[in-house]
Every structure is written in structure tokens, then in C-alpha cells.
Amino acid sequence: MVTSRAYMTNGRLGEGLEQVRAEVARLMSGFIANGAQTVEPAALLPADILIDLYGEDLRARAYTTHDPVAGELMLRPDFTVPVVQMHMANGALAARYAYAGSVWRRQEQGSERPNEYLQAGFELFDGHDPAADDAEVFAVMATVLGDLPVAPITGDLGLVIDAIEALDTNAHRKAALRRHVWRPARFERLLQRYARPPTFSAERAQLLGAVRDGSILEFVEKSGAAQGIRTVEEIVARAEVLAAEKATPPLSKAAVALVSGVLDLKCTMAEAARGLRKIAPMLSAAATQLEARTEALSNAGIDVSSLPFEASYGRKTLEYYDGFVFGFRAVARPDLPQIAQGGRYDALTRVLGNGKGIPAVGGIIRPEALLALKGDTP
Amino acid sequence: MSILKLGLPSKGRLQEQTIDWFAARGVIIERTGSGREYAGRVLGFEDIELVLLSAGEIPKELATGRIDLGVTGQDLVYEKIPGWKGKVVELAAMGFGQADLILAVPVNWLDVENIDDLDAVAAAFRAKHGFRLRIATKYHNLVREFLQGHGVADYQLVDSQGATEGVVKNLTAEAIADITSSGETLRANHLKTLHDGLILRSQATLYAGLDVCKHVGKKAILVQMLDTLGLAIPSELSR
Numbered sequence A: 001m002v003t004s005r006a007y008m009t010n011g012r013l014g015e016g017l018e019q020v021r022a023e024v025a026r027l028m029s030g031f032i033a034n035g036a037q038t039v040e041p042a043a044l045l046p047a048d049i050l051i052d053l054y055g056e057d058l059r060a061r062a063y064t065t066h067d068p069v070a071g072e073l074m075l076r077p078d079f080t081v082p083v084v085q086m087h088m089a090n091g092a093l094a095a096r097y098a099y100a101g102s103v104w105r106r107q108e109q110g111s112e113r114p115n116e117y118l119q120a121g122f123e124l125f126d127g128h129d130p131a132a133d134d135a136e137v138f139a140v141m142a143t144v145l146g147d148l149p150v151a152p153i154t155g156d157l158g159l160v161i162d163a164i165e166a167l168d169t170n171a172h173r174k175a176a177l178r179r180h181v182w183r184p185a186r187f188e189r190l191l192q193r194y195a196r197p198p199t200f201s202a203e204r205a206q207l208l209g210a211v212r213d214g215s216i217l218e219f220v221e222k223s224g225a226a227q228g229i230r231t232v233e234e235i236v237a238r239a240e241v242l243a244a245e246k247a248t249p250p251l252s253k254a255a256v257a258l259v260s261g262v263l264d265l266k267c268t269m270a271e272a273a274r275g276l277r278k279i280a281p282m283l284s285a286a287a288t289q290l291e292a293r294t295e296a297l298s299n300a301g302i303d304v305s306s307l308p309f310e311a312s313y314g315r316k317t318l319e320y321y322d323g324f325v326f327g328f329r330a331v332a333r334p335d336l337p338q339i340a341q342g343g344r345y346d347a348l349t350r351v352l353g354n355g356k357g358i359p360a361v362g363g364i365i366r367p368e369a370l371l372a373l374k375g376d377t378p
Numbered sequence B: 001m002s003i004l005k006l007g008l009p010s011k012g013r014l015q016e017q018t019i020d021w022f023a024a025r026g027v028i029i030e031r032t033g034s035g036r037e038y039a040g041r042v043l044g045f046e047d048i049e050l051v052l053l054s055a056g057e058i059p060k061e062l063a064t065g066r067i068d069l070g071v072t073g074q075d076l077v078y079e080k081i082p083g084w085k086g087k088v089v090e091l092a093a094m095g096f097g098q099a100d101l102i103l104a105v106p107v108n109w110l111d112v113e114n115i116d117d118l119d120a121v122a123a124a125f126r127a128k129h130g131f132r133l134r135i136a137t138k139y140h141n142l143v144r145e146f147l148q149g150h151g152v153a154d155y156q157l158v159d160s161q162g163a164t165e166g167v168v169k170n171l172t173a174e175a176i177a178d179i180t181s182s183g184e185t186l187r188a189n190h191l192k193t194l195h196d197g198l199i200l201r202s203q204a205t206l207y208a209g210l211d212v213c214k215h216v217g218k219k220a221i222l223v224q225m226l227d228t229l230g231l232a233i234p235s236e237l238s239r
Helices: A013-034 A046-055 A056-060 A080-089 A129-143 A155-164 A169-177 A185-192 A200-212 A217-223 A232-247 A251-262 A269-279 A282-299 A344-352 A367-376 B012-024 B058-064 B074-080 B115-129 B140-149 B184-188 B218-228
Strands: A042-045 A065-067 A073-074 A094-104 A116-125 A150-156 A266-268 A308-310 A324-330 A340-344 A360-365 B004-009 B030-031 B040-042 B049-051 B068-075 B089-092 B099-106 B134-137 B153-159 B175-180 B192-202 B204-209
Touching: A013 A094, A013 A116, A013 A367, A042 A046, A042 B049, A046 A056, A046 A073, A046 A080, A056 B140, A056 B153, A080 A094, A080 A116, A080 A344, A080 A360, A094 B049, A116 B153, A116 B192, A129 A150, A129 A282, A129 A324, A150 A155, A150 A360, A155 A251, A155 A282, A155 A360, A169 A185, A169 A232, A169 B115, A185 A251, A185 B115, A200 A217, A200 A232, A232 B115, A251 A269, A266 A269, A269 A282, A269 A308, A269 B058, A282 B134, A308 B004, A340 B140, A344 A360, B004 B012, B012 B030, B012 B204, B040 B049, B049 B058, B058 B068, B058 B089, B058 B204, B068 B074, B068 B134, B074 B089, B074 B140, B074 B192, B074 B204, B099 B115, B099 B140, B115 B134, B115 B192, B134 B140, B140 B153, B140 B192, B175 B192, B204 B218
Parallel strands: A150 A308, B004 B049, B004 B068, B134 B153, B134 B175
Antiparallel strands: A042 A073, A065 A073, A094 A116, A116 A360, A150 A324, A266 A308, A324 A340, A340 A360, B030 B040, B068 B204, B089 B204, B099 B175, B099 B192
8 A cells, every 4th residue: 555654554644644753753852862862864875885794695685776976875774884884983982873764675575574664763872881871772762662562682692702702712713603693503503513523525635734744835836727816825824724723622512512501591681690600600701791781771770580681682683783682572463573672783883983993782663563563552 | 369478498509409398298389480580389279379588588577477488497587586486386397408506616726615615715805805705696696595595704796697707817706606517617717616506406497477377268278288298287376
């Protein structure tokens, strides 16, 4: 229907539209009351920076168009990246932002999900008290959602990153695992591979032999015409990494159990720090952070004894959350997406700020999904 | 009177083999007019209209229902019709036009045998060169889906509509994903396939648009033709 929009059959005309506008305004004023200034990023964004950040997979999820002058452009798939860019361009001091507008996502054939929907969001840039900032963003979202029948959930993708860092293995393996935190299947395969003695093809054994006897450069040069911009030196360097890898002892069962244990940690927010200390005593800094966050949430009026915590929650979403994450799900409406979600993305600000980052945490609400839920709730 | 439109490749070896395939099963397709004229007919089936098209156009024409049946490669259907199962059905794999869509890298990449290696090299390449490892292809959807399924990161696809094997030498990509039948062109261009880099094994296939049986007249013609060919009506069409 021409008047329908995401999750609403009549939201583009008359009363339906008024309802959408009023809801967006209500959310925005909630964010502004919390000290946010409003921002309005462009709807058409340069594709290169988004692709560079999210990878080729984004092309399957975002709309791309081509401009003869500006080159490849994308219809805004989310607000976080342009908001971070604006913030970084402005000198990267502490700030809070509020925004609302459409995002566009390509959907698979047969999918019921909308390809255009509204987001209203709140982003907080500050580094002084991360725990308080996490709690503030969560509490702002909880407050504007009021007494709607939504179930919150929290997580922390920083824990698995910390667990990888604590492994007794080489830097190369740690980097490889960290790189695939957001791709669970590949992560699991890597972890299993590192846990058993390596096996090699005959060709690979020859290559490693050439590293061992110092003839590797010659061996690679003899193998075929060098072509392309990946140099013989890069090939030799990777062969050396492979040789070092061969000499690295497999991860112990305890190490694998540590990573899996952290990923599987499920309890309430109130129990999270204690649970982490129990399965991973060496992650005491992370546990202390969890305690600080739990206390900050409690101070913000959140009941942490009933707030669920799952360490790997949010792992399959866009790969920029690297700390606290949260979501609010409509319990009685499994057909709706999460009504609100968000998290911490410190590393993203470093990437977009060319190494100069500022700790950041934020969240979005889907106003149309929220209204659809309100419509069910007398 | 109803007309069933059958799309065939407009020229070349694929067309010859298609005509032979039908002939071997008792359906004679005749080219009419001069050899260069894109026209023909199916003997004994006055109500089948032959449409000669480039094999690359046939998937789209099938998906939109402008033709009812068509012969083309599975690679083209899977690449060009997102969610193809909801739009077309395979009536018969025809046993020719075999082509494998594969991932290939330079032969002197002795450190790369499989997708795990490619993924690791992509990370190192990006760190060193400041951009994602480029894979040239014209099969963007198939290749992206395959690499995403394997959890490969730090790559980008660059478009190459022809002579893809030459891109590495021309410095426009580091690896390729392309169709090969014998592998000769790959070898001549100093490329090798990855052990687990087979993305798709494709062959020429007779397809029907899913809507063809919604039309009683068309269905009758299709049933008659499939009967002559010795093929059953697939369940997707009889629903």
C-alpha cells in the first residue's frame, strides 16, 4: 500500500503520519533533555568509507548508486558512521548527539523486513567514565521506552576480546582470532585449528622446509612468474609466519575452555562480574569494569538483579561493537525487530579518526516498530 | 490460442548442442531464414514460439515471464535472479556447457592453497597496502555469498566483464573468481585454483518460469512437450 511504511499499514498520511512524527519528536526530546545536540547526516554517503569499514558484505545489505562526479554512493544504512565522522571532524571533544531519520537496507528475496525504516538515536562521546556512559545510554533508552512490554538484554563483546588477549599463544594467533570475533563460525574453526597439532599438504611441507633451510626466497622465485602487486617478499613473509605457526604449540584444552566459557557466560547483570571471575580469574580488569557498569546501571535506577546478561549477545550484528551491548525485544511480537539496540564502539572512532579515537557508546530506537507495539498495548 | 515461448541461446556451440539435445529426444528445432537471422521453429509444435536470445539475457526474461521456457547456464540463473527458486524451476540438466566457477590466485603464491590461506593473506595484504585484497569477477552475488559463507574478511570485489584472467598481470586485482572448463586459460595466465575454491559447478539447463502452469493453455503445451522429451512435470509447477 502506498500509505504503508515499516511495520505500519497507514503511516504516511493524515493521522498515521502525525502519530509517527509525534513519536519521533517525543524520542528526540527525551534525548535532547539528556544534553544531546541534534545532528542530521546526509542520506547519501560515500560508499568507499562504508565498504572499507564493513567490508564487501555490506553491498548485499545496502543500496548503492553511482554519481558521475561523486562516484559510488550509498543510501545511509545506519547513522553511527556519519555521526562519528561529524564528531571527529569537529575536534572530538566530549559530546552527546540525537538524530532521527530513515535508513535503507536491502532485504533478501521473500523477506518481510522493510527496506526503509526510521531510526531515532542517541550517541555519547566521552572517555572519563565509560561505565557511567554505558549506563546513561541504556537508561535513556529504557526511559523513553517507558512501561512498554519490552525485554532488555545486555552483553559485552569486550570480554571475548579480553579472553583472546589473555591466551598463552603468539600475537599472530591472537590477531587472527580477534579479527573474526564477529564471524562466529570462522572464529570457532580457527579456535579448533589452533587447538590441535597442525597437518600439512606435501606442498606446504616443502614450503616450510624451504623456510627452515633458508632457501625460501629462491624457492618462491622459482615457482612461477611474479605478477600483481603482492610481492615475493610478502609471500616469503607469510611463509615465515606459517613456519612460526608450525612451531607454536597447540592451545591447551583449558585455553579453549576459557574462550568458550566466556562466550557462553549467561546470567543476570548483577551476577556477571562474579561469574566472569569464576570462569576466567585472569580477566579481573574486565570483571572490575563489569562491576563498575553494574553499579552505574543500578545508580541510574535499573534493576540489575533482573537484567539478563549474555557475553556473546550482539556478536552477529555489524562488526563495530567492541564493549557493552544491549537490546530491547518486544516479547509478544516476535515478528518485530528489536525495538531498541546499541552498544560501545571505541575502535570505530579510532578507525574513522585516523588513529585518534574517543570512547563512544550509543543506541537507536525504531519508532515505527515501537508504534506497532504500542498499537497492541491498550 | 496460447503460445509457449521457448528461449534458446542465439548462436554458437551452446545453440548447436541445445538443438542436438532436443533432437535426440524427438523434438526437432529448425533454424529458419538465413543463418544469421534470429528465427526458428519447433516442428510439430505450432504453438511454441522460438525466441533466440543471448544466454546472458535468458535468466531475466524467464524471471519476468517474458519467456516461459529457456536454456541457459545455471551460473547465469543463480547470479542474475536473486531468490531464483521462487521464480524458475530446473526441468533438466542437459549435460553440456559445463563450467566451474572457481577462485584462483597467482601460481607463485606458494603460501596460499585454500580459503583459510586466502583469508589470512587478505588481512596481511590490507595491513600492508592499505586497501582490501581485490578479487575480480563478473559473478558478484555468487562470489560474495560464497566468501561470506566461509567467513572471509578484508577483501573487495572488483568488476571484470571479460578477460578476467589478465587482471592480476594488469595490477587491477590480486585474485579472480571466474568460469573455467579446462583450466588452460588459468595456467596460461599463471593462475591456480584454490583446493576448496569451487564456488559452483554449472551446466546448460532447461528452465521453466514458475508461473507457466498458472495459464491452462500454456500448461497443456508444456505437458505435451515434456512428455515428448521424456520429462516429468516437476512438483513446483503442478502446485
